[in-house]
Amino acid sequence: MSLVIVGSIALDSITTPNGSITDALGGSAIYASLAARHFCEPHLVGVVGNDFPISSLQMLKKRGINIDGLEIKTGKTFRWKGEYQQWNYALTQETQLNVFADFDPQLPSSCIAGDFLLLGNIHPALQLSVLNQIGTHKLSSCDTMNYWIDRTYIQLLEVIKRVDIVFINEEEIRTLTTLQNVYSAGQKVLELGPRIVVIKRGEYGSVVMGRNFLFFAPGYPVKEIIDPTGAGDSFAGGFMGYLTKVGKFDEQTIKEATIYGTVMASYNVSSFSTQVLESVEKYEIDKRKKELHEWVEF
Protein backbone atom coordinates (compact mmCIF):
# COMPACT_ATOMS: atom_id res chain seq x y z
CA MET A 1 0.00 0.00 0.00
CA SER A 2 1.25 3.51 -0.73
CA LEU A 3 0.30 6.97 0.49
CA VAL A 4 0.33 9.99 -1.80
CA ILE A 5 0.80 13.30 0.00
CA VAL A 6 0.11 16.51 -1.87
CA GLY A 7 0.78 19.85 -0.24
CA SER A 8 3.03 22.83 0.19
CA ILE A 9 6.80 22.76 0.52
CA ALA A 10 8.17 25.86 2.13
CA LEU A 11 11.15 27.60 3.59
CA ASP A 12 9.81 29.02 6.85
CA SER A 13 11.08 31.84 9.02
CA ILE A 14 9.51 31.45 12.41
CA THR A 15 9.65 33.22 15.75
CA THR A 16 8.22 31.64 18.89
CA PRO A 17 8.64 32.52 22.59
CA ASN A 18 11.46 29.94 22.54
CA GLY A 19 13.57 31.35 19.69
CA SER A 20 13.54 31.83 15.94
CA ILE A 21 14.69 30.17 12.73
CA THR A 22 15.19 31.41 9.16
CA ASP A 23 14.46 29.66 5.82
CA ALA A 24 13.95 26.31 7.52
CA LEU A 25 12.29 23.34 5.87
CA GLY A 26 8.52 23.38 6.21
CA GLY A 27 5.21 23.11 4.40
CA SER A 28 2.26 20.76 4.87
CA ALA A 29 3.56 18.04 2.52
CA ILE A 30 6.97 17.97 4.21
CA TYR A 31 5.65 17.65 7.75
CA ALA A 32 3.10 15.04 6.72
CA SER A 33 5.64 12.97 4.76
CA LEU A 34 8.20 12.97 7.55
CA ALA A 35 5.49 11.80 9.95
CA ALA A 36 4.10 9.13 7.60
CA ARG A 37 7.48 7.61 6.70
CA HIS A 38 7.53 5.50 9.85
CA PHE A 39 4.56 3.51 8.64
CA CYS A 40 4.75 3.42 4.82
CA GLU A 41 6.52 4.89 1.80
CA PRO A 42 5.06 8.37 1.33
CA HIS A 43 4.93 9.71 -2.24
CA LEU A 44 5.49 13.42 -1.93
CA VAL A 45 3.85 15.68 -4.53
CA GLY A 46 4.81 19.34 -4.47
CA VAL A 47 6.88 22.07 -6.04
CA VAL A 48 10.12 23.78 -5.05
CA GLY A 49 12.29 26.45 -6.63
CA ASN A 50 15.85 25.86 -7.74
CA ASP A 51 17.04 27.59 -4.56
CA PHE A 52 15.79 24.62 -2.55
CA PRO A 53 18.69 22.99 -0.70
CA ILE A 54 19.89 19.73 -2.24
CA SER A 55 20.61 18.59 1.30
CA SER A 56 16.88 18.68 2.05
CA LEU A 57 16.14 16.53 -1.01
CA GLN A 58 18.78 14.07 0.13
CA MET A 59 17.36 14.05 3.62
CA LEU A 60 13.87 13.24 2.33
CA LYS A 61 15.14 10.39 0.15
CA LYS A 62 17.25 9.03 2.96
CA ARG A 63 14.13 9.00 5.15
CA GLY A 64 12.37 6.72 2.65
CA ILE A 65 10.24 9.42 1.07
CA ASN A 66 9.56 8.97 -2.65
CA ILE A 67 10.05 12.30 -4.45
CA ASP A 68 9.11 11.27 -8.00
CA GLY A 69 6.24 13.72 -7.76
CA LEU A 70 8.38 16.61 -6.59
CA GLU A 71 8.61 19.29 -9.27
CA ILE A 72 11.67 21.55 -9.34
CA LYS A 73 10.99 24.85 -11.08
CA THR A 74 13.19 27.79 -11.95
CA GLY A 75 12.58 30.44 -9.35
CA LYS A 76 12.33 30.71 -5.62
CA THR A 77 10.73 28.26 -3.21
CA PHE A 78 7.54 29.27 -1.39
CA ARG A 79 8.40 31.21 1.75
CA TRP A 80 6.37 31.90 4.88
CA LYS A 81 7.31 34.13 7.77
CA GLY A 82 5.32 34.02 10.98
CA GLU A 83 5.34 34.55 14.69
CA TYR A 84 3.62 32.80 17.58
CA GLN A 85 2.74 34.96 20.52
CA GLN A 86 0.26 32.31 21.65
CA TRP A 87 0.85 28.66 20.83
CA ASN A 88 -2.41 28.16 19.04
CA TYR A 89 -2.21 31.13 16.68
CA ALA A 90 0.42 32.03 14.09
CA LEU A 91 0.60 35.65 13.02
CA THR A 92 1.63 35.70 9.35
CA GLN A 93 4.21 38.41 8.72
CA GLU A 94 5.03 37.63 5.10
CA THR A 95 4.03 35.15 2.42
CA GLN A 96 6.02 34.81 -0.82
CA LEU A 97 4.23 32.29 -3.03
CA ASN A 98 7.07 32.25 -5.61
CA VAL A 99 6.96 28.99 -7.66
CA PHE A 100 4.02 27.82 -5.55
CA ALA A 101 1.83 30.49 -7.20
CA ASP A 102 1.53 28.37 -10.36
CA PHE A 103 1.57 24.98 -8.67
CA ASP A 104 -0.49 22.58 -10.75
CA PRO A 105 -0.03 19.16 -9.19
CA GLN A 106 0.46 16.47 -11.82
CA LEU A 107 0.56 13.02 -10.35
CA PRO A 108 3.17 10.71 -11.85
CA SER A 109 1.91 7.22 -12.65
CA SER A 110 3.38 5.83 -9.43
CA CYS A 111 1.17 8.27 -7.55
CA ILE A 112 -1.97 7.74 -9.62
CA ALA A 113 -1.63 4.07 -8.76
CA GLY A 114 -1.38 4.94 -5.06
CA ASP A 115 -3.93 3.55 -2.67
CA PHE A 116 -4.34 6.25 -0.04
CA LEU A 117 -4.27 10.01 -0.46
CA LEU A 118 -3.62 12.92 1.87
CA LEU A 119 -4.43 16.35 0.49
CA GLY A 120 -2.43 18.68 2.72
CA ASN A 121 -3.48 22.21 3.50
CA ILE A 122 -3.40 23.97 0.09
CA HIS A 123 -5.90 25.81 -2.15
CA PRO A 124 -9.06 23.67 -2.53
CA ALA A 125 -8.86 24.09 -6.32
CA LEU A 126 -5.56 22.19 -6.25
CA GLN A 127 -7.05 19.58 -3.95
CA LEU A 128 -9.93 19.12 -6.43
CA SER A 129 -7.52 18.84 -9.34
CA VAL A 130 -5.76 15.95 -7.58
CA LEU A 131 -9.04 14.26 -6.73
CA ASN A 132 -9.92 14.44 -10.44
CA GLN A 133 -6.64 12.78 -11.39
CA ILE A 134 -6.90 9.85 -9.01
CA GLY A 135 -10.52 8.88 -9.63
CA THR A 136 -12.85 7.82 -6.88
CA HIS A 137 -11.56 4.43 -5.82
CA LYS A 138 -8.88 5.65 -3.41
CA LEU A 139 -9.24 6.31 0.29
CA SER A 140 -8.75 10.04 0.40
CA SER A 141 -8.37 12.67 3.08
CA CYS A 142 -7.94 16.42 3.26
CA ASP A 143 -6.70 19.00 5.69
CA THR A 144 -7.53 22.70 5.45
CA MET A 145 -7.32 25.99 7.36
CA ASN A 146 -9.42 29.07 8.13
CA TYR A 147 -7.81 30.95 5.26
CA TRP A 148 -9.54 28.66 2.73
CA ILE A 149 -12.80 28.49 4.68
CA ASP A 150 -13.00 32.29 4.52
CA ARG A 151 -11.92 32.69 0.89
CA THR A 152 -12.84 29.54 -1.04
CA TYR A 153 -15.79 28.15 0.87
CA ILE A 154 -17.66 26.61 -2.07
CA GLN A 155 -14.59 24.87 -3.49
CA LEU A 156 -13.63 23.60 -0.06
CA LEU A 157 -17.11 22.13 0.44
CA GLU A 158 -16.66 20.33 -2.88
CA VAL A 159 -13.41 18.80 -1.61
CA ILE A 160 -15.01 17.79 1.69
CA LYS A 161 -17.89 16.11 -0.12
CA ARG A 162 -15.47 13.97 -2.10
CA VAL A 163 -13.01 12.77 0.55
CA ASP A 164 -13.37 9.98 3.10
CA ILE A 165 -11.56 11.70 5.96
CA VAL A 166 -11.47 15.38 6.92
CA PHE A 167 -8.83 16.78 9.26
CA ILE A 168 -9.90 20.09 10.72
CA ASN A 169 -9.35 21.96 13.94
CA GLU A 170 -11.97 23.00 16.42
CA GLU A 171 -12.02 26.69 15.51
CA GLU A 172 -12.11 25.87 11.81
CA ILE A 173 -15.02 23.45 12.04
CA ARG A 174 -16.99 26.06 13.98
CA THR A 175 -16.32 28.61 11.24
CA LEU A 176 -17.09 26.10 8.49
CA THR A 177 -20.41 24.97 9.94
CA THR A 178 -21.36 28.09 11.94
CA LEU A 179 -22.09 25.71 14.84
CA GLN A 180 -20.48 26.25 18.25
CA ASN A 181 -20.92 22.71 19.58
CA VAL A 182 -18.11 20.64 18.05
CA TYR A 183 -20.20 17.45 18.04
CA SER A 184 -23.02 19.14 16.12
CA ALA A 185 -20.40 20.65 13.82
CA GLY A 186 -18.83 17.23 13.29
CA GLN A 187 -22.24 15.72 12.45
CA LYS A 188 -22.84 18.46 9.91
CA VAL A 189 -19.54 17.73 8.17
CA LEU A 190 -20.32 14.00 8.14
CA GLU A 191 -23.63 14.77 6.45
CA LEU A 192 -21.69 16.31 3.57
CA GLY A 193 -20.20 12.92 2.71
CA PRO A 194 -16.99 12.03 4.59
CA ARG A 195 -16.91 8.83 6.61
CA ILE A 196 -14.68 10.27 9.31
CA VAL A 197 -14.00 13.77 10.62
CA VAL A 198 -10.97 14.30 12.82
CA ILE A 199 -11.34 17.41 14.98
CA LYS A 200 -8.02 18.59 16.33
CA ARG A 201 -7.99 20.49 19.64
CA GLY A 202 -4.34 21.41 20.09
CA GLU A 203 -2.99 20.48 23.52
CA TYR A 204 -6.37 18.95 24.40
CA GLY A 205 -6.01 16.22 21.81
CA SER A 206 -8.61 15.27 19.25
CA VAL A 207 -12.11 13.92 18.71
CA VAL A 208 -12.73 11.53 15.85
CA MET A 209 -16.30 11.20 14.65
CA GLY A 210 -17.94 8.77 12.25
CA ARG A 211 -21.60 8.00 11.68
CA ASN A 212 -21.71 5.52 14.57
CA PHE A 213 -18.26 6.09 15.92
CA LEU A 214 -16.66 8.40 18.46
CA PHE A 215 -13.12 8.40 19.76
CA PHE A 216 -11.23 10.74 22.07
CA ALA A 217 -7.46 11.03 22.14
CA PRO A 218 -5.70 13.27 24.67
CA GLY A 219 -2.84 15.47 23.62
CA TYR A 220 0.52 13.95 24.50
CA PRO A 221 1.82 15.91 27.52
CA VAL A 222 4.69 17.85 25.96
CA LYS A 223 7.06 19.36 28.53
CA GLU A 224 8.10 22.29 26.36
CA ILE A 225 6.67 23.40 23.05
CA ILE A 226 9.36 24.89 20.84
CA ASP A 227 7.54 25.45 17.53
CA PRO A 228 3.96 24.33 16.81
CA THR A 229 4.28 24.79 13.03
CA GLY A 230 3.26 21.64 11.21
CA ALA A 231 1.59 19.95 14.20
CA GLY A 232 -1.64 19.41 12.27
CA ASP A 233 0.26 18.20 9.19
CA SER A 234 2.32 15.69 11.12
CA PHE A 235 -0.83 14.52 12.90
CA ALA A 236 -2.49 13.89 9.52
CA GLY A 237 0.70 12.29 8.17
CA GLY A 238 1.01 9.89 11.09
CA PHE A 239 -2.70 9.08 10.91
CA MET A 240 -2.77 8.40 7.16
CA GLY A 241 0.62 6.66 7.25
CA TYR A 242 -0.69 4.15 9.75
CA LEU A 243 -3.95 3.57 7.82
CA THR A 244 -1.83 2.93 4.74
CA LYS A 245 0.39 0.47 6.59
CA VAL A 246 -2.56 -1.52 7.92
CA GLY A 247 -4.50 -1.11 4.67
CA LYS A 248 -7.80 -1.16 6.51
CA PHE A 249 -10.34 1.38 7.63
CA ASP A 250 -11.99 -0.31 10.59
CA GLU A 251 -12.63 1.26 14.00
CA GLN A 252 -9.60 -0.22 15.75
CA THR A 253 -7.28 0.97 12.97
CA ILE A 254 -8.76 4.47 13.07
CA LYS A 255 -8.23 4.62 16.84
CA GLU A 256 -4.61 3.55 16.58
CA ALA A 257 -4.06 5.91 13.65
CA THR A 258 -5.34 8.77 15.83
CA ILE A 259 -2.88 7.87 18.56
CA TYR A 260 0.00 7.69 16.07
CA GLY A 261 -1.08 11.09 14.73
CA THR A 262 -1.04 12.43 18.28
CA VAL A 263 2.45 11.07 18.89
CA MET A 264 3.85 12.47 15.63
CA ALA A 265 2.42 15.91 16.44
CA SER A 266 4.00 15.74 19.91
CA TYR A 267 7.44 15.12 18.42
CA ASN A 268 6.83 17.77 15.78
CA VAL A 269 6.28 20.58 18.29
CA SER A 270 9.33 19.77 20.38
CA SER A 271 11.79 21.36 17.94
CA PHE A 272 11.93 24.07 15.30
CA SER A 273 11.10 23.02 11.75
CA THR A 274 11.51 19.29 11.09
CA GLN A 275 14.47 18.65 13.41
CA VAL A 276 12.89 16.06 15.68
CA LEU A 277 10.66 14.65 12.92
CA GLU A 278 13.84 13.90 10.95
CA SER A 279 15.57 12.13 13.81
CA VAL A 280 12.86 10.38 15.83
CA GLU A 281 12.93 6.58 15.71
CA LYS A 282 10.06 4.14 15.51
CA TYR A 283 10.73 2.68 18.96
CA GLU A 284 10.36 6.17 20.47
CA ILE A 285 7.06 6.61 18.67
CA ASP A 286 5.80 3.28 19.96
CA LYS A 287 6.92 4.19 23.47
CA ARG A 288 4.71 7.29 23.46
CA LYS A 289 1.83 5.29 22.01
CA LYS A 290 2.16 2.83 24.86
CA GLU A 291 2.27 5.64 27.41
CA LEU A 292 -0.89 7.15 25.99
CA HIS A 293 -2.57 3.75 26.26
CA GLU A 294 -1.66 3.55 29.92
CA TRP A 295 -2.86 7.11 30.55
CA VAL A 296 -6.36 6.63 29.13
CA GLU A 297 -7.32 3.02 29.87
CA PHE A 298 -9.53 2.41 32.87
Add this chain to the structure above:
Amino acid sequence: MSLVIVGSIALDSITTPNGSITDALGGSAIYASLAARHFCEPHLVGVVGNDFPISSLQMLKKRGINIDGLEIKTGKTFRWKGEYQQWNYALTQETQLNVFADFDPQLPSSCIAGDFLLLGNIHPALQLSVLNQIGTHKLSSCDTMNYWIDRTYIQLLEVIKRVDIVFINEEEIRTLTTLQNVYSAGQKVLELGPRIVVIKRGEYGSVVMGRNFLFFAPGYPVKEIIDPTGAGDSFAGGFMGYLTKVGKFDEQTIKEATIYGTVMASYNVSSFSTQVLESVEKYEIDKRKKELHEWVEF
Protein backbone atom coordinates in the same frame (compact mmCIF):
# COMPACT_ATOMS: atom_id res chain seq x y z
CA MET B 1 -17.35 4.09 54.63
CA SER B 2 -18.83 7.57 54.74
CA LEU B 3 -18.10 10.84 52.94
CA VAL B 4 -18.32 14.19 54.69
CA ILE B 5 -18.97 17.11 52.36
CA VAL B 6 -18.47 20.63 53.67
CA GLY B 7 -19.34 23.61 51.50
CA SER B 8 -21.77 26.33 50.58
CA ILE B 9 -25.52 25.99 50.29
CA ALA B 10 -27.06 28.69 48.17
CA LEU B 11 -30.13 29.97 46.46
CA ASP B 12 -28.86 30.90 43.01
CA SER B 13 -30.27 33.24 40.40
CA ILE B 14 -28.62 32.38 37.10
CA THR B 15 -28.84 33.56 33.52
CA THR B 16 -27.30 31.57 30.68
CA PRO B 17 -27.76 31.79 26.89
CA ASN B 18 -30.42 29.11 27.38
CA GLY B 19 -32.63 30.83 29.95
CA SER B 20 -32.66 31.92 33.56
CA ILE B 21 -33.75 30.77 37.01
CA THR B 22 -34.34 32.56 40.32
CA ASP B 23 -33.54 31.44 43.90
CA ALA B 24 -32.82 27.88 42.79
CA LEU B 25 -30.99 25.34 44.92
CA GLY B 26 -27.22 25.54 44.56
CA GLY B 27 -23.90 25.76 46.37
CA SER B 28 -20.82 23.57 46.31
CA ALA B 29 -21.98 21.20 49.06
CA ILE B 30 -25.37 20.66 47.44
CA TYR B 31 -24.00 19.84 44.00
CA ALA B 32 -21.30 17.58 45.45
CA SER B 33 -23.74 15.72 47.73
CA LEU B 34 -26.28 15.12 44.99
CA ALA B 35 -23.49 13.71 42.80
CA ALA B 36 -21.96 11.57 45.58
CA ARG B 37 -25.25 10.02 46.75
CA HIS B 38 -25.16 7.41 43.98
CA PHE B 39 -22.08 5.84 45.51
CA CYS B 40 -22.29 6.36 49.30
CA GLU B 41 -24.17 8.22 52.02
CA PRO B 42 -22.92 11.80 51.89
CA HIS B 43 -22.91 13.72 55.18
CA LEU B 44 -23.68 17.29 54.25
CA VAL B 45 -22.18 20.03 56.41
CA GLY B 46 -23.35 23.58 55.75
CA VAL B 47 -25.61 26.39 56.86
CA VAL B 48 -28.93 27.71 55.58
CA GLY B 49 -31.30 30.47 56.72
CA ASN B 50 -34.81 29.86 57.91
CA ASP B 51 -36.09 30.95 54.51
CA PHE B 52 -34.62 27.78 53.03
CA PRO B 53 -37.43 25.69 51.48
CA ILE B 54 -38.43 22.67 53.55
CA SER B 55 -39.08 20.92 50.24
CA SER B 56 -35.33 21.11 49.49
CA LEU B 57 -34.47 19.55 52.86
CA GLN B 58 -36.97 16.79 52.16
CA MET B 59 -35.53 16.28 48.70
CA LEU B 60 -32.00 15.91 50.11
CA LYS B 61 -33.12 13.38 52.73
CA LYS B 62 -35.14 11.45 50.19
CA ARG B 63 -31.99 11.24 48.04
CA GLY B 64 -30.12 9.52 50.87
CA ILE B 65 -28.15 12.56 51.98
CA ASN B 66 -27.48 12.78 55.73
CA ILE B 67 -28.19 16.33 56.94
CA ASP B 68 -27.23 15.96 60.62
CA GLY B 69 -24.47 18.50 59.94
CA LEU B 70 -26.81 21.03 58.33
CA GLU B 71 -27.22 24.08 60.52
CA ILE B 72 -30.42 26.14 60.22
CA LYS B 73 -29.94 29.71 61.37
CA THR B 74 -32.34 32.60 61.76
CA GLY B 75 -31.86 34.84 58.74
CA LYS B 76 -31.60 34.51 55.01
CA THR B 77 -29.81 31.78 53.05
CA PHE B 78 -26.67 32.66 51.08
CA ARG B 79 -27.64 34.00 47.65
CA TRP B 80 -25.61 34.25 44.45
CA LYS B 81 -26.65 35.93 41.22
CA GLY B 82 -24.61 35.40 38.10
CA GLU B 83 -24.64 35.32 34.34
CA TYR B 84 -22.79 33.19 31.80
CA GLN B 85 -22.01 34.89 28.51
CA GLN B 86 -19.37 32.24 27.86
CA TRP B 87 -19.77 28.75 29.26
CA ASN B 88 -16.48 28.74 31.10
CA TYR B 89 -16.89 32.05 32.95
CA ALA B 90 -19.59 33.22 35.36
CA LEU B 91 -19.99 36.95 35.80
CA THR B 92 -21.06 37.54 39.40
CA GLN B 93 -23.80 40.16 39.57
CA GLU B 94 -24.60 39.94 43.27
CA THR B 95 -23.48 38.00 46.33
CA GLN B 96 -25.47 38.10 49.58
CA LEU B 97 -23.57 36.10 52.17
CA ASN B 98 -26.41 36.31 54.73
CA VAL B 99 -26.14 33.46 57.29
CA PHE B 100 -23.11 32.14 55.40
CA ALA B 101 -21.11 35.17 56.59
CA ASP B 102 -20.71 33.63 60.04
CA PHE B 103 -20.50 30.00 58.94
CA ASP B 104 -18.33 28.13 61.40
CA PRO B 105 -18.56 24.47 60.42
CA GLN B 106 -18.92 22.24 63.47
CA LEU B 107 -18.82 18.59 62.60
CA PRO B 108 -21.30 16.42 64.48
CA SER B 109 -19.85 13.20 65.85
CA SER B 110 -21.23 11.21 62.90
CA CYS B 111 -19.11 13.42 60.63
CA ILE B 112 -15.98 13.41 62.77
CA ALA B 113 -16.13 9.64 62.54
CA GLY B 114 -16.37 9.86 58.73
CA ASP B 115 -13.70 8.26 56.60
CA PHE B 116 -13.42 10.51 53.57
CA LEU B 117 -13.72 14.27 53.35
CA LEU B 118 -14.52 16.71 50.56
CA LEU B 119 -13.92 20.36 51.35
CA GLY B 120 -16.03 22.16 48.77
CA ASN B 121 -15.20 25.56 47.42
CA ILE B 122 -15.41 27.86 50.48
CA HIS B 123 -13.04 30.18 52.37
CA PRO B 124 -9.76 28.32 53.09
CA ALA B 125 -10.01 29.35 56.76
CA LEU B 126 -13.20 27.29 57.02
CA GLN B 127 -11.54 24.41 55.17
CA LEU B 128 -8.67 24.53 57.69
CA SER B 129 -11.08 24.61 60.61
CA VAL B 130 -12.66 21.38 59.35
CA LEU B 131 -9.27 19.77 58.81
CA ASN B 132 -8.43 20.61 62.44
CA GLN B 133 -11.62 18.95 63.64
CA ILE B 134 -11.19 15.68 61.79
CA GLY B 135 -7.54 15.01 62.59
CA THR B 136 -5.15 13.66 60.05
CA HIS B 137 -6.23 10.07 59.58
CA LYS B 138 -8.91 10.77 56.98
CA LEU B 139 -8.54 10.80 53.23
CA SER B 140 -9.25 14.43 52.49
CA SER B 141 -9.77 16.53 49.40
CA CYS B 142 -10.42 20.16 48.60
CA ASP B 143 -11.79 22.23 45.79
CA THR B 144 -11.17 25.95 45.40
CA MET B 145 -11.55 28.86 42.97
CA ASN B 146 -9.63 31.88 41.67
CA TYR B 147 -11.38 34.13 44.20
CA TRP B 148 -9.53 32.40 47.07
CA ILE B 149 -6.24 32.10 45.17
CA ASP B 150 -6.27 35.87 44.69
CA ARG B 151 -7.40 36.82 48.21
CA THR B 152 -6.32 34.10 50.65
CA TYR B 153 -3.28 32.57 48.97
CA ILE B 154 -1.35 31.65 52.14
CA GLN B 155 -4.32 30.00 53.84
CA LEU B 156 -5.18 28.13 50.67
CA LEU B 157 -1.62 26.79 50.42
CA GLU B 158 -1.98 25.54 53.98
CA VAL B 159 -5.13 23.63 52.99
CA ILE B 160 -3.44 22.19 49.90
CA LYS B 161 -0.48 21.00 51.97
CA ARG B 162 -2.78 19.09 54.29
CA VAL B 163 -5.15 17.32 51.88
CA ASP B 164 -4.61 14.16 49.83
CA ILE B 165 -6.49 15.29 46.72
CA VAL B 166 -6.79 18.74 45.16
CA PHE B 167 -9.50 19.58 42.63
CA ILE B 168 -8.61 22.65 40.62
CA ASN B 169 -9.23 23.92 37.13
CA GLU B 170 -6.67 24.70 34.51
CA GLU B 171 -6.84 28.47 34.78
CA GLU B 172 -6.73 28.29 38.58
CA ILE B 173 -3.67 26.04 38.75
CA ARG B 174 -1.86 28.41 36.39
CA THR B 175 -2.68 31.33 38.67
CA LEU B 176 -1.79 29.36 41.79
CA THR B 177 1.61 28.20 40.54
CA THR B 178 2.40 31.00 38.05
CA LEU B 179 3.27 28.21 35.58
CA GLN B 180 1.65 28.08 32.14
CA ASN B 181 2.31 24.40 31.42
CA VAL B 182 -0.39 22.45 33.27
CA TYR B 183 1.90 19.44 33.81
CA SER B 184 4.59 21.59 35.41
CA ALA B 185 1.87 23.30 37.44
CA GLY B 186 0.51 19.93 38.54
CA GLN B 187 3.98 18.79 39.62
CA LYS B 188 4.41 21.96 41.65
CA VAL B 189 1.14 21.32 43.49
CA LEU B 190 2.13 17.70 44.16
CA GLU B 191 5.40 18.93 45.68
CA LEU B 192 3.33 20.81 48.28
CA GLY B 193 2.06 17.53 49.65
CA PRO B 194 -1.09 16.15 47.99
CA ARG B 195 -0.96 12.66 46.54
CA ILE B 196 -3.25 13.51 43.65
CA VAL B 197 -4.14 16.69 41.77
CA VAL B 198 -7.18 16.67 39.51
CA ILE B 199 -6.98 19.38 36.87
CA LYS B 200 -10.36 20.12 35.34
CA ARG B 201 -10.47 21.42 31.76
CA GLY B 202 -14.17 22.04 31.17
CA GLU B 203 -15.43 20.48 27.95
CA TYR B 204 -11.96 19.02 27.33
CA GLY B 205 -12.20 16.76 30.36
CA SER B 206 -9.55 16.40 33.02
CA VAL B 207 -5.98 15.38 33.76
CA VAL B 208 -5.23 13.54 36.99
CA MET B 209 -1.66 13.63 38.21
CA GLY B 210 0.10 11.73 40.97
CA ARG B 211 3.79 11.26 41.68
CA ASN B 212 4.07 8.37 39.22
CA PHE B 213 0.62 8.49 37.81
CA LEU B 214 -1.10 10.25 34.93
CA PHE B 215 -4.63 9.82 33.66
CA PHE B 216 -6.63 11.63 30.99
CA ALA B 217 -10.41 11.67 30.88
CA PRO B 218 -12.28 13.35 28.02
CA GLY B 219 -15.30 15.53 28.70
CA TYR B 220 -18.54 13.68 28.09
CA PRO B 221 -19.94 15.03 24.80
CA VAL B 222 -22.94 17.02 26.02
CA LYS B 223 -25.36 17.94 23.23
CA GLU B 224 -26.59 21.12 24.89
CA ILE B 225 -25.25 22.87 27.96
CA ILE B 226 -28.04 24.54 29.90
CA ASP B 227 -26.26 25.75 33.05
CA PRO B 228 -22.63 24.99 33.94
CA THR B 229 -23.02 26.06 37.61
CA GLY B 230 -21.83 23.30 39.91
CA ALA B 231 -20.05 21.24 37.26
CA GLY B 232 -16.81 21.23 39.24
CA ASP B 233 -18.64 20.44 42.48
CA SER B 234 -20.54 17.52 41.00
CA PHE B 235 -17.30 16.26 39.45
CA ALA B 236 -15.65 16.29 42.88
CA GLY B 237 -18.74 14.77 44.49
CA GLY B 238 -18.89 11.90 42.01
CA PHE B 239 -15.12 11.35 42.31
CA MET B 240 -15.06 11.31 46.12
CA GLY B 241 -18.34 9.39 46.32
CA TYR B 242 -16.86 6.58 44.27
CA LEU B 243 -13.60 6.52 46.27
CA THR B 244 -15.70 6.27 49.42
CA LYS B 245 -17.77 3.42 48.02
CA VAL B 246 -14.69 1.42 47.04
CA GLY B 247 -12.79 2.48 50.15
CA LYS B 248 -9.48 2.32 48.35
CA PHE B 249 -7.08 4.79 46.80
CA ASP B 250 -5.31 2.71 44.16
CA GLU B 251 -4.75 3.73 40.53
CA GLN B 252 -7.67 1.80 39.06
CA THR B 253 -10.07 3.30 41.61
CA ILE B 254 -8.80 6.82 40.92
CA LYS B 255 -9.31 6.30 37.17
CA GLU B 256 -12.86 5.08 37.63
CA ALA B 257 -13.57 7.86 40.12
CA THR B 258 -12.44 10.38 37.49
CA ILE B 259 -14.84 8.88 34.96
CA TYR B 260 -17.71 8.97 37.46
CA GLY B 261 -16.86 12.60 38.21
CA THR B 262 -16.93 13.32 34.48
CA VAL B 263 -20.34 11.67 34.11
CA MET B 264 -21.84 13.50 37.10
CA ALA B 265 -20.61 16.84 35.71
CA SER B 266 -22.16 16.01 32.34
CA TYR B 267 -25.57 15.45 33.92
CA ASN B 268 -25.11 18.53 36.08
CA VAL B 269 -24.73 20.91 33.13
CA SER B 270 -27.72 19.58 31.20
CA SER B 271 -30.29 21.40 33.35
CA PHE B 272 -30.60 24.50 35.50
CA SER B 273 -29.74 24.12 39.17
CA THR B 274 -29.94 20.54 40.44
CA GLN B 275 -32.84 19.35 38.28
CA VAL B 276 -31.09 16.52 36.47
CA LEU B 277 -28.80 15.73 39.42
CA GLU B 278 -31.94 15.13 41.49
CA SER B 279 -33.55 12.80 38.98
CA VAL B 280 -30.72 10.90 37.28
CA GLU B 281 -30.58 7.18 38.04
CA LYS B 282 -27.56 4.98 38.65
CA TYR B 283 -28.11 2.92 35.49
CA GLU B 284 -27.94 6.13 33.41
CA ILE B 285 -24.68 7.06 35.11
CA ASP B 286 -23.22 3.63 34.39
CA LYS B 287 -24.38 3.88 30.78
CA ARG B 288 -22.34 7.05 30.26
CA LYS B 289 -19.36 5.50 32.02
CA LYS B 290 -19.53 2.57 29.62
CA GLU B 291 -19.79 4.91 26.64
CA LEU B 292 -16.71 6.82 27.77
CA HIS B 293 -14.85 3.54 28.07
CA GLU B 294 -15.72 2.68 24.49
CA TRP B 295 -14.73 6.14 23.27
CA VAL B 296 -11.21 6.12 24.74
CA GLU B 297 -10.04 2.51 24.63
CA PHE B 298 -7.78 1.52 21.74
